[in-house]
Amino acid sequence: MGLLSKKDAKLITDPLADNNPITIQVLGICSALAITAQLKASIVMAISVMFVLGMGNVVISLIRNIIPSKIRIIVQLTVVAALVIIVDQVLKAFAYELSKTLSVFVGLIITNCIIMGRFEAFALGNGPWRSFLDGIGNALGYGIILVIVGFFRELLGSGTLLGFKVLGDPIEKTGLYALGYENNGFMLLSPMALIVVGIIIWVQRSRNKDLIED
Amino acid sequence: MSLKSTLHNLKEKYKGTKMAPAFNALHTFLYLPNDTTHGGTHIKAADDLKRTMNTVIMALIPCLIFGMFNAGYQHYHALGTPVDFLSWDSFSIGLIKVLPLIIVSYGVGLGIEFLFAIIKGHEVEEGYLVTGMLVPLIVPIDLPLWMLAVAVAFGVVIGKEVFGGTGMNILNPALTIRAFLFFAYPTWMSGDKVWVHGAVERANEIASGANVDVISGETILGSLAQGNGAGYSVADMFYGFIPGSVGETSTFLILLGGLFLIFTKIGSWRIMLSSVLGALVMGLIFNSVVDAGWVTVSSKFYGLMSTEFWHHLLIGGFAFGTVFMATDPVTASQTNKGKWIYGFLVGFISILIRVFNPAYPEGVMLAILLMNVFAPTIDHYVVQGNVKKRMKRLKAKTA
Numbered sequence: 001m002g003l004l005s006k007k008d009a010k011l012i013t014d015p016l017a018d019n020n021p022i023t024i025q026v027l028g029i030c031s032a033l034a035i036t037a038q039l040k041a042s043i044v045m046a047i048s049v050m051f052v053l054g055m056g057n058v059v060i061s062l063i064r065n066i067i068p069s070k071i072r073i074i075v076q077l078t079v080v081a082a083l084v085i086i087v088d089q090v091l092k093a094f095a096y097e098l099s100k101t102l103s104v105f106v107g108l109i110i111t112n113c114i115i116m117g118r119f120e121a122f123a124l125g126n127g128p129w130r131s132f133l134d135g136i137g138n139a140l141g142y143g144i145i146l147v148i149v150g151f152f153r154e155l156l157g158s159g160t161l162l163g164f165k166v167l168g169d170p171i172e173k174t175g176l177y178a179l180g181y182e183n184n185g186f187m188l189l190s191p192m193a194l195i196v197v198g199i200i201i202w203v204q205r206s207r208n209k210d211l212i213e214d
Numbered sequence: 215m216s217l218k219s220t221l222h223n224l225k226e227k228y229k230g231t232k233m234a235p236a237f238n239a240l241h242t243f244l245y246l247p248n249d250t251t252h253g254g255t256h257i258k259a260a261d262d263l264k265r266t267m268n269t270v271i272m273a274l275i276p277c278l279i280f281g282m283f284n285a286g287y288q289h290y291h292a293l294g295t296p297v298d299f300l301s302w303d304s305f306s307i308g309l310i311k312v313l314p315l316i317i318v319s320y321g322v323g324l325g326i327e328f329l330f331a332i333i334k335g336h337e338v339e340e341g342y343l344v345t346g347m348l349v350p351l352i353v354p355i356d357l358p359l360w361m362l363a364v365a366v367a368f369g370v371v372i373g374k375e376v377f378g379g380t381g382m383n384i385l386n387p388a389l390t391i392r393a394f395l396f397f398a399y400p401t402w403m404s405g406d407k408v409w410v411h412g413a414v415e416r417a418n419e420i421a422s423g424a425n426v427d428v429i430s431g432e433t434i435l436g437s438l439a440q441g442n443g444a445g446y447s448v449a450d451m452f453y454g455f456i457p458g459s460v461g462e463t464s465t466f467l468i469l470l471g472g473l474f475l476i477f478t479k480i481g482s483w484r485i486m487l488s489s490v491l492g493a494l495v496m497g498l499i500f501n502s503v504v505d506a507g508w509v510t511v512s513s514k515f516y517g518l519m520s521t522e523f524w525h526h527l528l529i530g531g532f533a534f535g536t537v538f539m540a541t542d543p544v545t546a547s548q549t550n551k552g553k554w555i556y557g558f559l560v561g562f563i564s565i566l567i568r569v570f571n572p573a574y575p576e577g578v579m580l581a582i583l584l585m586n587v588f589a590p591t592i593d594h595y596v597v598q599g600n601v602k603k604r605m606k607r608l609k610a611k612t613a
Contacts, residue, residue: 180358186398195372202376 004133011133015141017208022145023201024211027113032146033193035105039162042150044091044098046143048106050136052083053115057135060123067124076119077110084109114142149196157187218245235331239338263380267343269480273471274347274461274538280454281461282308285355288457289411299455308355311411312460315350318359322366323349330375341380341387341544342370348388348538351461352531352579353395354408361402365394385586386545389535389579396579404574409433409457433458435518435530435568435576451528462534465527472537481541484550485557489536490527492561497523500569518569526565535578536561545586549596556592560585 004012021027028049035041059079060067067075088106091099099106109115118138123131154160159167159177168175170183186192205211221241228237242264286304290297297303323342331338349366369391374383396403433456446456454464462468475481500519503509509519527533540546540560547556560581567577574580 180360182358182361182399182402184364184398185400186394189397198376 008130008133011130012137012140015138016144017141017204018211020141020145020204021114021117021138022142022197023204025114025117027117028142029194029197031105031108031112032142032149032197033190035102036146036150036193037153037157037188038101039147039150039154041098041101042146043143044095045102045105046139046146048087048091049109049112049114049142050139051087052080052109053118053139054132054135055083056080056115057118057123057131058128060119061126061128061131064124072124073116076116080110080115080119114138145197145200148200149193152196153187153193156184157192159183221245232332232335235335235337236328239328239331263340264343266480267340269478270344270475270538271347273474273480274344274351276467277351277461277464277471277534278312278347280464280467281351282312284308284454284463285311285411285460287455288409292410293412307411311355312350314359315353315355315357315362315460316347318362319349319366320346322363323370326367326370326375330379336379339380341374345369345387345391349391352388352392352459352534354403355411355460356408357395357402361395361399365391365398368394381544383544384590385583386539386542389539389583389586392579393583396574396576404576409459433530448525448528451525456529459531459534462531465533468533468537472533475537475541481537482543482546482553482557484553485541485546485560486536488554488557489540489561489564492558492563493526493532493536493565494523494561495558496562496565497521497526500565515569526568530568530578531576532561532564532578535564535582539578540582540585545589547589547592547596549593552589552592552596555596556585556589559588 015021018024022029022032031045035045056076056079060076063075084107087109088099091102091106118135122134126134151161154162155166159165159170165175167181168177170177221237221244225234225237225241228234283299283304286301286307287297287299289307290304320342323346327338327342349362349369353362369387373385373387373390374380377383392403402408450456451465453466456463472481472486476483476486500521501523504516504520509516513519521529536557540557547553560578563581563584564578567574567580569577571577
């Protein structure tokens with residue numbers, strides 16, 4: 001890797017698999033359950049978190065030496081809140097329908113444990129470039145799970161992907177529906193997202209036995 | 215060479231290989247194993263897991279046979295050409311429709327059990343024998359087979375295997391399967407079109423312009439929720455000549471099965487009795503609320519609230535759930551006091567959900583699943599309470 005040293009590259013690749021914020025650290029579950037009924041919403045959510053976490057990590061890292069440690073949580077919250085408002089406004093301006101689907105969950109990025117967790121655990125002790133990579137890496141790890149969950153929930157729950165009717169038309173009875181297939185309504189309910197995340201955790205840990213705790 | 219020795223040879227041949235559990239299971243499923251326990255003290259009892267499971271299945275057989283007759287009876291009744299209940303006409307339809315449900319249920323369920331046993335290298339457990347028989351009895355007769363297969367796979371893997379297999383599960387697997395179907399394919403699991411064989415097809419024919427009468431096969435619960443009255447006599451409801459899931463309509467036969475389970479000490483009479491008490495108490499509360507005039511005819515809850523409290527025991531899946539599902543020894547409370555609390559709440563919450571949630575008229579399924587989750591907590595407090603009491607007694611004696 002010319003661009004990134006080996007150590008820096010690990011910041012990006014680690015959270016994708018063996019140190020994934022959702023499946024290993026079990027953070028940020030709420031949004032993973034709430035907005036993954038559609039693939040599109042999952043992708044937008046992943047990008048939003050990537051922006052907030054990447055920028056936030058850089059900002060916190062830049063001012064890390066001048067934040068009084070007693071009030072650092074409040075400072076961190078202010079930074080996240082400012083970034084989230086930017087995301088929210090951009091979504092409302094350019095993708096109004098989508099921002100309605102995501103509704104309150106864009107605002108709730110503020111309370112996403114992954115973000116505060118990375119600020120506390122990484123940005124407060126590392127330089128801006130490495131903090132940026134760490135932020136992007138963790139957001140990618142979060143996003144990849146969201147996309148996987150969103151993919152299966154939309155495909156099995158609505159028979160579509162990104163809005164395209166990949167399995168045929170349920171009303172006109174074309175494609176799979178002509179054979180008697182029906183959409184699985186359970187997939188659209190949040191409990192099923194929890195089960196899908198659980199299955200991902202199961203698959204991941206049976207592939208890599210080192211991840212099994214206890 | 216007899217079947218037993220063939221199986222035995224197969225078992226010996228595959229000993230120590232990955233496939234061994236599958237052949238062991240086939241062998242012990244049909245015959246007593248040749249090998250006995252060696253060394254140490256052990257208790258010899260005839261009622262092993264296999265015997266327990268078979269007893270429950272025996273208790274279920276009358277419901278199954280009745281369900282087959284009832285399927286055809288309701289079908290011809292809805293068509294307007296009634297046939298005798300005990301006739302080949304009514305039985306043959308039930309047989310053709312129910313047998314595939316049983317085969318799919320056992321095929322998929324046992325297939326997954328065998329697969330997991332081979333992967334994880336443990337013996338096949340008998341846990342699915344009862345589940346596999348319960349499942350066809352608690353689904354609507356026209357349920358598409360692939361849906362049943364998907365649900366059984368989900369129920370066995372997520373409901374049981376992820377927790378460690380038979381005896382480790384938190385939720386009753388049969389009810390997990392039904393709950394999955396219920397939330398995944400609600401159009402096939404509720405409403406007035408699914409309970410009588412042929413109703414869905416007939417509705418489609420009418421939609422495409424055929425000039426035939428619609429088959430209405432509303433369950434009593436559905437009809438009551440809409441304030442239309444039960445429409446069946448108490449005797450019909452008790453003996454089970456009503457539309458509903460395959461094997462849950464006849465309260466009479468379920469009662470016989472329940473007595474059989476109590477007599478053989480397989481099912482807990484505490485749970486059955488307390489659950490019935492819970493349902494009666496909730497029913498009485500609703501009745502008195504109606505009598506006090508707090509709920510008027512205009513309320514959407516009036517129909518079910520004003521149903522006489524003891525009728526609740528006869529309609530819907532309450533009796534079946536109480537006798538065969540709530541008493542599941544794995545997922546129910548284990549302590550005697552805990553069983554009283556657990557059973558009472560199952561009955562109480564069943565009727566509560568039934569009345570207040572017209573969208574999900576079958577409350578007993580959700581009530582049992584909910585109480586399954588709380589059963590270990592109930593047991594914990596019962597045990598702790600007992601420990602405290604004895605500690606006090608000890609202190610009083612030594613002081």
